[in-house]
Amino acid sequence: MNVLVVGGAGYVGSHCARLLRSQGHTVYVYDNLSRGHRQAVPDDRLVVGEAADRELLVKTLRDHKIEAVMHFAAFALVNESVNDPSLYYRNNVIAALELLDAMREADVKKLVFSSTTATYGEPDTIPIPETTPQNPINPYGFTKLVIEQAMADYAAAYGLGYAALRYFNAAGASPDGTIGEDHDPESHLIPLVLQVALGQRESITVFGNDYPTPDGTCIRDYVHVDDLGAAHLAAMDRLEPGKGICVNLGTGNGYSVREVIEACRQVTGHPIPEVSGERRAGDPPELIADARLAKELLDWTPQYTDVTSIVKTAWNWHRSHPTGYTK
Numbered sequence: 001m002n003v004l005v006v007g008g009a010g011y012v013g014s015h016c017a018r019l020l021r022s023q024g025h026t027v028y029v030y031d032n033l034s035r036g037h038r039q040a041v042p043d044d045r046l047v048v049g050e051a052a053d054r055e056l057l058v059k060t061l062r063d064h065k066i067e068a069v070m071h072f073a074a075f076a077l078v079n080e081s082v083n084d085p086s087l088y089y090r091n092n093v094i095a096a097l098e099l100l101d102a103m104r105e106a107d108v109k110k111l112v113f114s115s116t117t118a119t120y121g122e123p124d125t126i127p128i129p130e131t132t133p134q135n136p137i138n139p140y141g142f143t144k145l146v147i148e149q150a151m152a153d154y155a156a157a158y159g160l161g162y163a164a165l166r167y168f169n170a171a172g173a174s175p176d177g178t179i180g181e182d183h184d185p186e187s188h189l190i191p192l193v194l195q196v197a198l199g200q201r202e203s204i205t206v207f208g209n210d211y212p213t214p215d216g217t218c219i220r221d222y223v224h225v226d227d228l229g230a231a232h233l234a235a236m237d238r239l240e241p242g243k244g245i246c247v248n249l250g251t252g253n254g255y256s257v258r259e260v261i262e263a264c265r266q267v268t269g270h271p272i273p274e275v276s277g278e279r280r281a282g283d284p285p286e287l288i289a290d291a292r293l294a295k296e297l298l299d300w301t302p303q304y305t306d307v308t309s310i311v312k313t314a315w316n317w318h319r320s321h322p323t324g325y326t327k
C-alpha cells in the first residue's frame, strides 16, 4: 500500500515508518523536520512541509497515489500544553483538520491517528477501558479529543475510515540501536534518567512524591515504540470507510516513577541519584491501560511487557547516540 506518514521523522512516526517499509509498503514521510525530527528518512520519499499546509498535503496525496495516512505530527508534552495552550491548539487541532480536509479533497479515506490516554483525564477506574468518559485535565488531552470527535463526524458525513490509537507512555528504541528517542527539548522520564547514567545530568528530579500511589510517585503504563508501530499496521489493515475504532495501546502494567528509575539503575549499573521536586502541572496520578480491546479488534499483543526490557532498548540507543541524532 502507498502510505503517507505525517510526522514520520519523529520518534513514534520513524519507528512506524520503518516497520511499514519492512512489511513491503511504499512509505512517504511528510515532516517539517523541526523539534528533534531528524531521524533518517530516504530522501526520495521525504516531503518537507508543515502539517497545516493543505495545498501541499493534497498535492502529496495525489502525486504519490496515497491510499492510507498515519498522522503522528503533534506536540505531546502535557506540561508545555498547560503553559502554552495556543501552541497546542494550533499545531494539534488546526493542522489535523487541514489534513482531514486534504484527505477529503484527494479522496483518501483511511487514517490512523495518534491519540492519547491524556484524553481520559483522571479516570475513576484503573485499568482504564475505552468506555471511560473522556474528561481531559490538560490542553494536550483536549486537542486530541477534539480530533477524535472530528474523525467520528467525518466518518459519518464523508465516509472516513479511521482508528484513534490512544497511546499510554511511548518508550524504548529500535532493538538494533539504529533509531531511538530524541526530543528537543527532552522532558520524558526514561531519556532524562538515562542522561544521568551517561553523566550528562547530575540527578533526576521526581515530580511529586505525595500522590495517592504506593510509593507516592505517579504510575504510568510504558509501551514499546515498536509495539505501537505493530498496532498501527494492524489498525490500518482493518480500516473501513465510514467506520472508526478507538483503542488503548498499553501493556496493562503500571510502573511508578521510582520503579522506572530503579529499572534504569539495574540496566545501566549507574547509581542515578534522585531528588524530590514539586508536582508537575497536569499530571494524573495513575494511568494504566485496559488493553483487552486492542487484542480483540487488532489481534495486538505487546512484545515488551515489562519496563526493564523497554529500558534496555532505550539504553542501547542512548549509549550509542549520547548526543542524540546530530546535536
Ligand SMILES: O=c1ccn([C@@H]2O[C@H](COP(=O)(O)OP(=O)(O)O[C@H]3O[C@H](CO)[C@@H](O)[C@H](O)[C@H]3O)[C@@H](O)[C@H]2O)c(=O)[nH]1
Pocket (backbone or CB within 6 Å): 076, 077, 078, 116, 117, 118, 167, 168, 169, 170, 187, 188, 189, 190, 192, 204, 205, 206, 207, 208, 218, 219, 220, 257, 280, 283, 287
Ligand atoms: O524529570 C522528570 C520527568 C517526568 N517525571 C514523571 O514521570 C512520569 C512520566 O512523565 P513523562 O515521561 O513526561 O510522560 P507523561 O507526562 O506521562 O506523558 C506521556 O504519556 C502520556 C500518556 O500517559 C502522553 O499523553 C504524553 O504525550 C506523553 O508525553 C510523570 O509522572 C512525570 O511527572 C518525573 O518525575 N521527572
